Amino acid sequence: MSLLEQLGATRSGDTGALVYGMPQETADGSVIVTVARTGGILRPVARPVGVFVVKDGQATWTAAVDATRIAMFGQTIGLVSATLALLAIVRRPPWPDLSR
Structure with missing residues (x-):
């Protein structure tokens, strides 16, 4: 049984399925297998999930x-927070009313 069969390799056409790359052997004898997840609405996209490293019979993820x-997620949250704070100040300024 090959390494890919043991990992449960799937076809790349399945939406959301994990796709395993070909095992690559390094100079120190380690075997590296890349893992990606397929998906996409308009076009097929494979996003990296991680790698398996097999060395001396021990596999690590x-x-x-x-x-x-x-x-980008952090910047978007900061922008939304600043916009909401600005809207709150414009609608009701923090300084007291000066009109009588």
């Missing part, structure tokens, strides 16, 4: 982290 997506 390393998740892929999309730092750009995390940064």
Whole structure:
């Protein structure tokens, strides 16, 4: 039984399915298998999920982290917060009413 069969490799046409890359052997004898998730509405997209590293009979999982997506999410939250704060101040300023 091959490594891909043990991992339960699926076809790349399945929406949301995990797709395993071909195992690559490094110089130190480790085997690296990339994992991606398929999807997309208008066009098929494969987003990286992580990698399996098999060394000395021990498999470890390393998740892929999309730092750009995390940064954009933080900037969007900051922009929305600043907009809501500005709207709150414009509708009811924090200073007292000066008219009689």
